[in-house]
Amino acid sequence: MLITPLIEAKAELTDGGLAPEPIVLSTRIRLARNLSGEAFPGWGDSSQRVDILERCLDKLSRLPAFKDGTFLQISDLTELEKQVLVERHLVSRELIESEDATGVFIAPSQQLAVMINEEDHLRLQCMRSGFNFRKAWEEADATDSEMEDQLDYAFSDEYGYLTACPTNVGTGLRASAMLHLPGLVMCQHMEKVVRMVNQLGLAVRGSLGEGSEATGSIFQISNQQTLGESEDQIIKRLITILHAIIEQETNARGVLLENQSTMLMDKIGRAYGILRNGHLLSSQEAVNLLSLMRLAVDLGIFPEEKRAHIDRLSMEIQPGHVQCSANADIEPELRDQIRATRIREQFASFPTLDFSRIQISPNLNQED
Amino acid sequence: MAKPEQCGNCTKPATIHLTQIINNKIHKVDLCEDCPFKKGVTDPEGFSLADFLVQSPASLISDKSLKCEACGFSPADFKKTGRFGCPQCYDTFHEILEPMLSNMHKDVVHRGKVPERALARMSRKRRLDQLERDLEESIKSENYEDSARLRDLIAEARTALETT
Ligand SMILES: [Zn+2]
Ligand SMILES: [Zn+2]
Numbered sequence: 001m002l003i004t005p006l007i008e009a010k011a012e013l014t015d016g017g018l019a020p021e022p023i024v025l026s027t028r029i030r031l032a033r034n035l036s037g038e039a040f041p042g043w044g045d046s047s048q049r050v051d052i053l054e055r056c057l058d059k060l061s062r063l064p065a066f067k068d069g070t071f072l073q074i075s076d077l078t079e080l081e082k083q084v085l086v087e088r089h090l091v092s093r094e095l096i097e098s099e100d101a102t103g104v105f106i107a108p109s110q111q112l113a114v115m116i117n118e119e120d121h122l123r124l125q126c127m128r129s130g131f132n133f134r135k136a137w138e139e140a141d142a143t144d145s146e147m148e149d150q151l152d153y154a155f156s157d158e159y160g161y162l163t164a165c166p167t168n169v170g171t172g173l174r175a176s177a178m179l180h181l182p183g184l185v186m187c188q189h190m191e192k193v194v195r196m197v198n199q200l201g202l203a204v205r206g207s208l209g210e211g212s213e214a215t216g217s218i219f220q221i222s223n224q225q226t227l228g229e230s231e232d233q234i235i236k237r238l239i240t241i242l243h244a245i246i247e248q249e250t251n252a253r254g255v256l257l258e259n260q261s262t263m264l265m266d267k268i269g270r271a272y273g274i275l276r277n278g279h280l281l282s283s284q285e286a287v288n289l290l291s292l293m294r295l296a297v298d299l300g301i302f303p304e305e306k307r308a309h310i311d312r313l314s315m316e317i318q319p320g321h322v323q324c325s326a327n328a329d330i331e332p333e334l335r336d337q338i339r340a341t342r343i344r345e346q347f348a349s350f351p352t353l354d355f356s357r358i359q360i361s362p363n364l365n366q367e368d
Numbered sequence: 369m370a371k372p373e374q375c376g377n378c379t380k381p382a383t384i385h386l387t388q389i390i391n392n393k394i395h396k397v398d399l400c401e402d403c404p405f406k407k408g409v410t411d412p413e414g415f416s417l418a419d420f421l422v423q424s425p426a427s428l429i430s431d432k433s434l435k436c437e438a439c440g441f442s443p444a445d446f447k448k449t450g451r452f453g454c455p456q457c458y459d460t461f462h463e464i465l466e467p468m469l470s471n472m473h474k475d476v477v478h479r480g481k482v483p484e485r486a487l488a489r490m491s492r493k494r495r496l497d498q499l500e501r502d503l504e505e506s507i508k509s510e511n512y513e514d515s516a517r518l519r520d521l522i523a524e525a526r527t528a529l530e531t532t
Contacts, residue, residue, distance in 0.1 A: 034455060036490065039439045043453035119451070141481070148483040152490055154455035159469075160478025162455040166465060167472060169458075171480035201474075228475025 003081045006070060006090075006106065007324065020307045022298040023246050024131035025178040025218065028089070029140040032163045032172035033122040033147070034154040040164035041102075041117040049101035049117050056116045059150035060105050065143045066114075070106045075099040080329060083320030089127065094118055112143060119164050120172075122147065131242070133175060133235050141231070160227065170227030175235050177242055182217040182295045183252030184245075186264075190219075193248060200241055201225050216287035216314075221245070253299070261358050268296045269353060276347040281340040282332075286317045300357040306350060313346060436460040489529065496525040 034040060035055070039048055053073075060066050074082065074096055082096040091104050095118045102117040115123040124147070126140040154162040160170040168174070184190045194204045206219035221242065223234050256264050271292035274281070281289075293310050296302040315321065317339050323330055326338050375382045435442050441453030443464060452458065458465065469476045499522045506514040 036455060036486075037438075039454045040452060042449065042451055043439060043441060043445075144481075145483075145485075148486045151486070153483045153486050155483055155487065156455075156458060156478075158477060159458055160480055161483075162458050164451040166452070166468060169469070170473065170478045173480070225473045227469060227473035227478060230480045233479075 002072065002077060003084060006088075006110065007084065007321075009108075009110065020311050021130040022307075023180055023249055024242070025129070025180055025311065027128045027130065027132045027136050028125060028174075028176050028178075029133070029136040030123060030125040030174040030176075031140055031144050032120040032161065032168045032174075033124065033144070033151075034162055034164070035121050036152040036154045038121065038154075040119075041098075041121060042119065042164055046100055052121050053101040053103060053116050056114075056122060056151065057103070057105070060114060060147070062150065063143070063146045065107050065112055065146065066105055068108050070108075071103060072106070073103040075102075080320060080323055084324050087315065087318040087320045091115055092118060092123075112139060114147075120168070122151075131177065133177075133239060137175070137231065137235055167224075168226050171229075171231050171234065173226055173231050173234055174222055175238050176220050176222030177238075179219050179221060179242070179245060179249070180217055180291065180294055181219055181245070181249050181252075182291055183249045183256055185217045186256055187252040189248070189252060193245060194219075197221060197241060197245070200237075202238065202241060216284075216291045218287075218291070253295075257299070257358065264299075265301075265355055265358055268292050268299075268301060269355075272296070272347075272353050275343050276350075277344065278340045279344075280333075280336045281317075281343060282336050283317055283319055283322075283339065286339055286343060287314060290314045290317070296353060301353050301355060303351060309346065309350075313343060317343065434460070492525065492529045496522065496529055499525055 035052060038044065038052060041049060041052070044052070057071060061069075061071070072085075074091075077085075077096075082091075085091045085104070086093055086096060088110075090106060090110065090113050092115065095102055095104065095115050098117070100117075102115070104113055104115050106113045111127050113125050113127075115125075124140060124144060126136045126143070128136045156162055161172040163169050163172055181190065181193075184193055197204050201224055203222050203224045204219055205222075221238070223238050225234070229237075271289040275286075275289050275293065290310050290313055293302060294307060294314075297304060297307045297310065316325070319332075319335060322335050322339050322342070325342075326335075330338070374380070436453055436457045437460070438456035439453035441457050441460070443461065446452065446457075446461065446464070452461070466476060499518055503515060503518040503522060506512075506518060
């Protein structure tokens, strides 16, 4: 497979090069850029798109950031390979849906990637594990300046960087963080938080998980506005709101520990039991159970160093990754079996849970 | 427990429930494990621009004579796709755009990063193009003094462009 080297390579995002954090899983900066005087990819014809792809590819390959990087043309990939790239957040769904002169240039670290001919000619994205906007923006900014040195961007004094969709015009910046918010989900406060965040001009993506389990409790929060503020202001505002959400999540966990510790320990204990002994696991169920194990790490029930393992497993149990590792396009039932086996094998070497850190709440039965 | 909902894209039972709140509107999508990948519903930015278009004068949107000179894009195309055809469309559809931008964003004026080097290079390129046109003109009108002077300027402009 073309993408095997990518999957096998060690990368910060997949191997926890930096110690992964509680609550904030990862940080991402995306910049939308277009070439001056050229039709946007969605409107340009095939020959224009090919021309853009070739020009961008030629210039990008000269940049130090992409030295020894990997360029993948979408039309060369199998459906499975495309899915794996999406699951790793290296490309967007929109990119793989169009095979007409689209591609992605991935830097060796896999923290930096440029999609070519997605909605815009160029979409640069920089990813970091944990809560790390400063580093992500610094790298994106520097790479953008190097790109600009080689390519003439479509830019207006009034509107800034011109993008295919006016929702991205100005800075072309989308800053986002992936948050793990099981406390807020269990306390059923997430809808309130989503509304608050939305009123502050940010977008939330993720399931509210009304059906108690169907979620993974992972949410992506990003800025919606790109024009009228500088990049620093946008990022600062996002960081402020993220801190508020982190505080709310911490409080929610505190409340759960205080009032419903038995319920919490039961959930975590059952998750551990299924992960260690289950023989059929859908990706959704596995994500939910692993989410509880991540919470167990945060609460000190499970060793700190297992957080990176859990994050890695969470990525590898996605449908595309499971099929990729099995080297075949396989039916969901068999996938569930392979997934469970894989998790069982990992968990066999993991230590057992240590509940001694949590005290049983005295007023357990008050709510019923 | 409630009966399992059906996937919004096929008939399999839905196991993935996505919720997105944009501008205080809740969008819910139920999908099976196999579908979300194909459907692309999880794109946080893929919301409709129709809401914003409502604020633009209807007469402008339906103006058939309005077309981008550079790419042939029309307001109807914009209404359909929510996207523009080329960078010049931002000038062409200025009037439709303003009310939309002021609803969507903090402000309608860019206050962020500027691609300094690209802009400098482009202005040098424009100057070189202008000088070359002037030279052609002076040759045609047999104005040899001007031509000589312009040739020197063009050489200078070329070096300036190549060294940036
Ligand atoms: Zn389906
Ligand atoms: Zn145009």
